Amino acid sequence: METKNKTKELLKGFVSNIWYIIALVCVVTLIIFSISKWSDTKEFFSRLIAVLMPFIFGFFFSYLITPFVKFLNKQLNRIKMGKLLRVKRGISITIAYAIVVGVIVLIIVYISPQIHESGKELFRSVKSGYKYVAQNKEKLNARIPFIQLGDLMDYIKTNIIDNLQKYSDSIVPYIYQFSSSIVTMVYNILIGIVISIYIVLDSNHLVKGLKKIVYAVAPKNKEKSAWNVILQCNHIFNGFLFGKAIDSLIIGIICLIAMSILQLPYALLMSIIVGITNMIPYFGPFFGAIPGVLIYLFIDPKLSLIFAVMILILQQFDGLYLGPRILGDLTGIKPLWVIFGVTFGGAYFGVMGMFLGVPAVAVIMYLANLIVEKKIRKKGIDTSADF
DSSP: OHHHHHHHHHHHHHHHHHHHHHHHHHHHHHHHHHHHTHHHHHHHHHHHHHHHHHHHHHHHHHHHHHHHHHHHHHHHHTSOOGGGGGGHHHHHHHHHHHHHHHHHHHIIIIIHHHHHHHHHHHHHHHHHHHHHHHHTHHHHHHHSTTTOHHHHHHHHIIIIIHHHHHTHHHHHHHHHHHHHHHHHHHHHHHHHHHHHHHHHHTHHHHHHHHHHHHHHHSOTTOHHHHHHHHHHHHHHHHHHHHHHHHHHHHHHHHHHHHHHHTTOSSHHHHHHHHHHHTTSTTTHHHHHHHHHHHHHHHHOHHHHHHHHHHHHHHHHHIIIIIHHHHHTTSSOOOHHHHHHHHHHHHHHHHHHHHHHHHHHHHHHHHHHHHHHHHHHHHHTOOHHHHO
């Protein structure tokens, strides 16, 4: 009987290995075929992403708003709601989306016209500033020799203005394509918001479904630890996104207040740029400072210097005090890996990659550390003594 059971186990293991080999051969064949037909593969994934984009936006919005919903839910738990206790989650979701939609409406109704007017005034100021600099190149070069504004004007005229005039006819199709992309993005965002509502409403069932899958796939007696790893990865990613959004909002408000005190023009427009770019770790504030420095350089070099110093102080305040207070040590990675995440993400996925690259690297580093620690423990090495 014992021999028969061993034979069954060996046969079962052999069949299992055969299936693993077949699966591996299929995966390798698919990868080789995809690489050999790379143009078709790229087109396929481009179309797939375009189709899934509303769902990607929906997942992203739901991911950002879920901590807010949980916060409101906790506040409602403190109130004796009686019969309404069963629908408190629905009330939390309604309040959260009402606040978000209210902020969007407020931006459209009140802030957008101010941004539009600031943009028009900014264009006029830059235009007049460009004319002044072009007419007084020698005087300005002598006054500010380390900047050489005259050479900068010649470069702008040669490489930007002349090229725009030369290729003005061929630019029209690109403008049309850009406009179509904007319309498509707005459509995807609106549909994504609707999808995110359903995702948040059904989040408990989705989490339970994911948990079932993890428990089904994970090795025996490792299900709970596997699920805890996923929860920790989610904590790192979600905490970084939500925390960085709050951090950037505060930085944008502080920037607006500081610019108003310093009486710098276009305070609202520049503060929005600084707040948005601050979502990119480390490099964000400097990216946000570049447009302002260049614009103020055309209007008044003193304003440019004041703005640059203000952004430097703001960046130091964010990096040394505000950021750590809000984000804590959620990522747990060194600056070198933060720079790597921003650079790699930006190179392959643009601005969004620069932002998401850091939490993605943090999750990968966390998983790699778990694997390394497990291997070290198996070898019986005392890391506290030898490392």
